[in-house]
Amino acid sequence: MRHEVNLLVANQYLNRSCRFKLLLSIGLLVLCGVSLVTPTSAQSQSLAELSAQGKAALRDQQFERAKKIYEQVIKLDPRSAEAHSNLGLALYMLGTYPSAITELHKALELNTHLDRTQVLLALSYFNTGDFDRAIPLLEKAYHAMKDDPVVAAHLGLAYLQQEKDDQALVMLSHWVELEPNSADALYFKGKAAMYVASNSFSQLTKAAPDSYRMLQLRAEMLRQQNLTPAAITEYKKAIAEKPDAAGLHYALGTLYRESGRLDEALAEFQEELRISPNDAMTDYLIGDIQLQHNELDDAQKYLSQALRAQPGLIEAKLDLAKTYHRQGKLDEAVKMLQAVVAAEPDDPTAHYLLFGLYKERGQSAEARKELEIFQELKRKTNEREQKRMRLDSTN
Numbered sequence: 001m002r003h004e005v006n007l008l009v010a011n012q013y014l015n016r017s018c019r020f021k022l023l024l025s026i027g028l029l030v031l032c033g034v035s036l037v038t039p040t041s042a043q044s045q046s047l048a049e050l051s052a053q054g055k056a057a058l059r060d061q062q063f064e065r066a067k068k069i070y071e072q073v074i075k076l077d078p079r080s081a082e083a084h085s086n087l088g089l090a091l092y093m094l095g096t097y098p099s100a101i102t103e104l105h106k107a108l109e110l111n112t113h114l115d116r117t118q119v120l121l122a123l124s125y126f127n128t129g130d131f132d133r134a135i136p137l138l139e140k141a142y143h144a145m146k147d148d149p150v151v152a153a154h155l156g157l158a159y160l161q162q163e164k165d166d167q168a169l170v171m172l173s174h175w176v177e178l179e180p181n182s183a184d185a186l187y188f189k190g191k192a193a194m195y196v197a198s199n200s201f202s203q204l205t206k207a208a209p210d211s212y213r214m215l216q217l218r219a220e221m222l223r224q225q226n227l228t229p230a231a232i233t234e235y236k237k238a239i240a241e242k243p244d245a246a247g248l249h250y251a252l253g254t255l256y257r258e259s260g261r262l263d264e265a266l267a268e269f270q271e272e273l274r275i276s277p278n279d280a281m282t283d284y285l286i287g288d289i290q291l292q293h294n295e296l297d298d299a300q301k302y303l304s305q306a307l308r309a310q311p312g313l314i315e316a317k318l319d320l321a322k323t324y325h326r327q328g329k330l331d332e333a334v335k336m337l338q339a340v341v342a343a344e345p346d347d348p349t350a351h352y353l354l355f356g357l358y359k360e361r362g363q364s365a366e367a368r369k370e371l372e373i374f375q376e377l378k379r380k381t382n383e384r385e386q387k388r389m390r391l392d393s394t395n
Contacts, residue, residue, distance in 0.1 A: 047076055054086055066090040081110035085117045092124055100124045115144065123154060131158045142171075149178040149185075157188060165195040212242035219251070228255055246276050253285065262289050280310035288319050291326075299323045314344055321353060333357055348377040 050073045057066035070087035073080060088103035104121040108114060122137035138155040145151050156171030169192040175185040201217060208214055219234035235252040242248065253268030269286045273279065287302030300323050306316040317340050324333035334357050340350040351374040358367035 047073060058086065058089065063090045063093040067094065079110055081107045081114065084110065085114060089120060092120055097124045097128045119151060126154050126158055131162050134158050147178060149175055152178060160188065160192055165192055165199055168192040169196050212238040212245060215241060216248065223255065228259060231255060244275055250282055257285065262292060265289060278309050280306045280313055283309065284313060284316040287316065291319055291323055296323055296327050314340060314347065318349055325357065330357060330361060346377060348374050351377065
């Protein structure tokens with residue numbers, strides 16, 4: 001089977017405190033919701049005592065003891081849905097899933113309204129790898145318990161195991177919404193997303209092997225492998241196939257720019273801007289190249305356009321400040337950089353540029369302050385980089 005889902009993952013996170021409380025509540029809810037059948041007064045007293053002991057054993061996580069107690073209860077009262085359900089809970093927590101399934105089925109035969117018992121039955125099927133039986137029960141539970149991370153997680157993992165990748169991604173994404181800091185949730189969401197993407201690309205290869213999208217995909221894959229000349233060739237083929245497709249000229253332009261081929265990059269960005277006239281990043285990149293060419297009026301024009309479309313684009317603000325500086329507009333440059341450091345106080349480039357401008361204007365105190373901030377930010381960056389390198393060397 002293509003997909004691999006480690007069934008122990010469920011047990012690993014279910015055993016954390018919040019999951020344990022949820023599973024324990026299954027047993028406690030049943031205890032509170034079902035009355036015992038008591039043929040005689042003496043037997044009733046014995047059952048009540050055993051029931052109390054079983055409840056305490058579940059509460060104290062003494063699952064082996066709980067198992068033995070509820071086996072005694074069932075001998076005295078075989079028609080107790082409560083006893084079968086709680087025996088099933090104890091068996092589940094002990095990892096004896098087939099036996100748990102047997103007891104949970106008996107409980108539901110005696111009382112079909114035990115919703116939490118149905119959930120526990122679904123989890124038991126999941127842990128035996130019987131996803132055909134687990135999924136319908138989990139789907140039913142999910143409709144009633146959409147905010148329960150245990151249900152969402154298991155249903156998503158079951159879908160993933162059965163290669164129902166689109167459904168799995170939806171469910172596992174919801175798990176992440178419920179538990180945004182769960183490493184398990186984030187991992188399996190990423191895995192589902194990877195399978196969905198792989199499926200889509202596989203279908204693209206079969207449905208349209210000669211399309212511009214296929215050429216674009218090849219170009220992107222080559223770029224990821226740092227095979228720049230080959231990626232450029234594929235982007236050119238894609239553009240020849242679909243000249244007005246949004247994004248193609250931009251992607252080719254960024255490759256040219258990274259390779260230092262600025263004139264070719266500029267031509268591609270200008271073509272992209274014709275197709276997508278309000279794209280802030282394209283305006284910024286044109287402005288950046290014009291700044292490198294010292295075409296200051298054009299640089300100011302395109303950088304200003306970029307900021308009108310995307311006011312928070314820090315890179316465009318920094319370039320515009322540099323443009324103002326070269327134009328002799330020191331006040332405008334200072335105001336722009338002051339706005340940047342107010343919004344992004346940890347941006348070292350902005351502080352360094354401000355240091356230079358203050359120094360040029362004779363504002364020694366302000367220049368010294370900005371230089372100290374810049375040096376401190378660089379020191380912290382270097383420390384983080386050294387720490388990362390040390391960690392990498394130990395792996």
